[in-house]
Amino acid sequence: MKTIGLSPRKKIPVYILFIYIVLVALVVLTNYPFLWMITTSLKSRSEVFVFPPKLLPEALVWSNYSEAWNMSAWPRYFTNTLITTIIPTIGQMLFGSLAAYAFTRKFKGSKFLFTLFLGTMMIPSQATLVPNYVILRNLGWINTFKGLTVPFISSSFAVFLLRQYFLTIPKDYEDAAVIDGCGPFHFLFRILIPLSKPALVTVALFSIMERWNDFIWALIMTTKDNMRTVQVGMAVFQSESGTEWTLMMAAATFISLPVIIFFLFVQDKFIEGVMTTGIKA
Amino acid sequence: MNFRDLSPKRKKKIHDHLVVGVCLAPSALVVMVFTYMAFIYCIYLSFNNWNMLSRIRWIGLQNYVTAFTSPEFYNSLKVTFQYVLVAVPSCVLIGLMIGMLLNWITFAKGFFRLMLFLPVITSMVVAAVIWKWLFDPNVGFINHILFSLGFQPSHWTRWTQDPNGGALAAVLVVGIWKRVGYNGVLFLAGLKSISVSYYEAATIDGANAWQKFRLITLPLLSPTTFIVTMLQFFSAFKVIESVMVMTKGGPAKSTEVLVLYLYNNAFSFLKMGYASAVSVVLFAVIMFFTLIQMRLEKRYVHYQ
Incomplete structure (x- = not known):
């Protein structure tokens, strides 16, 4: 194979260099919109309407951020989003573990019930949007945290994933624990759950990303401004501010920044989760 | 019959079922209501005319x-x-x-x-x-x-x-x-x-x-x-x-x-x-x- 010599001992094949060039190009292409978002958020209003556009602003207009921040009730939106993210995430870990534990045991109708759980993945949430809205409206849950969280406090995905993981833990553990006088819940919470951290982390991360980024459900569940989440807030901000691109980009930046920072910390676990499950989209 | 009078084997069975029931209840409720019940309700609604203000009116396949x-x-x-x-x-x-x-x-x-x-x-x-x-x-x-x-x-x-x-x-x-x-x-x-x-x-x-x-x-x-x-x-x-x-x-x-x-x-x-x-x-x-x-x-x- 043709190589270019760096040192006699270490030779890099040409095709590897080519691959890196393609990858760098892809990364630039993929992330250019983010760069554009950030630089636009720091431009002055008139600069935005100059054609051809320049990437970098002439002077950094930090006031775009405070202006965008003050135009909507962002602190409230962030609080709402945090609540609608945390409650379902805890719920999915807790109730998911409980149900998964039940499904590791054999009981009458367990196969049928488990199939029913799996079957929910075949029914797209978009197809149940209308009836679910009507159900929650009849319950009077519009504009409440109940409406925003309860439908997501468990998911068949979490149950499925945790059950698969629980099954990899030898049955002997439970037998030994029972002989030592350990009850089922004690076993679940003291032994099974601590042993299943990787699966629980995957469930939690998927739930966090999904809830934080959710738009449609939060949109139909909320009519009052003080119940909006950041995604709904952003969409409304966008449709109300016309061509105020600098302010929109400032808002887009402060909305996506927390997610990106959070993601940087958990990316290994999250991507590994995607790679091993491949189910969630 | 009292629970205490049951044989130990039967007691354990009831206990096991109780555990399974308690564990499954929350997830089953959420999954059943917001997916299956919702979907069945959706099919029912699809045969009706309803604008959320009027009364639901059955219109068949219309x-x-x-x-x-x-x-x-x-x-x-x-x-x-x-x-x-x-x-x-x-x-x-x-x-x-x-x-x-x-x-x-x-x-x-x-x-x-x-x-x-x-x-x-x-x-x-x-x-x-x-x-x-x-x-x-x-x-x-x-x-x-x-x-x-x-x-x-x-x-x-x-x-x-x-x-x-x-x-x-x-x-x-x-x-x-x-x-x-x-x-x-x-x-x-x-x-x-x-x-x-x-x-x-x-x-x-x-x-x-x-x-x-x-x-x-x-x-x-x-x-x-x-x-x-x-x-x-x-x-x-x-x-x-x-x-x-x-x-x-x-x-x-x-x-x-x-x-x-x-x-x-x-x-x-x-x-x-x-x-x-x-x-x-x-x-x-x-x-x-x-x-x-x-x-x-x-x-x-x-x-x-």
Whole structure:
């Protein structure tokens, strides 16, 4: 194979260099919109309407951020989003573990019930949007945290994933624990759950990303401004501010920044989760 | 009879059932109510006329008749299929390319994987707002690049304001941009699972790179390709958020995809019965394609 010599001992094949060039190009292409978002958020209003556009602003207009921040009730939106993210995430870990534990045991109708759980993945949430809205409206849950969280406090995905993981833990553990006088819940919470951290982390991360980024459900569940989440807030901000691109980009930046920072910390676990499950989209 | 009087074996059985019941109750309730009950309710609503203010009125199959004779409904199906037909192959192929590129390298692999994954974790609302700005027909960055490359302004470069394909193209770009990193990571996982020994054996037999790809990678990767294609299909079929933010289905309904049509009927026109009928059709179409894909899986997917 043709190589270019760096040192006699270490030779890099040409095709590897080519691959890196393609990858760098892809990364630039993929992330250019983010760069554009950030630089636009720091431009002055008139600069935005100059054609051809320049990437970098002439002077950094930090006031775009405070202006965008003050135009909507962002602190409230962030609080709402945090609540609608945390409650379902805890719920999915807790109730998911409980149900998964039940499904590791054999009981009458367990196969049928488990199939029913799996079957929910075949029914797209978009197809149940209308009836679910009507159900929650009849319950009077519009504009409440109940409406925003309860439908997501468990998911068949979490149950499925945790059950698969629980099954990899030898049955002997439970037998030994029972002989030592350990009850089922004690076993679940003291032994099974601590042993299943990787699966629980995957469930939690998927739930966090999904809830934080959710738009449609939060949109139909909320009519009052003080119940909006950041995604709904952003969409409304966008449709109300016309061509105020600098302010929109400032808002887009402060909305996506927390997610990106959070993601940087958990990316290994999250991507590994995607790679091993491949189910969630 | 008192619980205390039962035999120990029977007591244990009751106890076991109680444990199972308590464990399952919350999840089962949520799953049953918000999926199955909702879906059955949806079917019921689809036979009724209801605008949430009036009384529910049974009208039989009228909603379905209305849907299948409505040009707008067919338009939404057409737009959805156009979207799917472009999005699925491009997302799968670009994803495969990303997966293979990442699989070849060792240095800075994590960095590239991370950078290509960033659009996946960005919310669709934010993504759509950024791209709407990039696609701005007058001062947007995309047109700046196109014009400086020598492209002439045409209806396409009106992007989100062009009913003849430009708007749909803009929405498609966002969908593809946001999805390829995810597919790439799935393909990377699939490629990793192929044993190196196949390639070593092929090298000894004198196979070239293309032969290795054609005769080893593609067949052994087929389970991954199948999963990715299926997930991609469903995700593309259910597209709504990017359209809502970028074009609101316009101009002239040229981007009104099926789920948006459903949404508008339910939440703008309050035709809950009709929207339910459309939901049932959405479900039926998805089921139909699931069955087709399962058939295809049996024929074309090779498991190691």
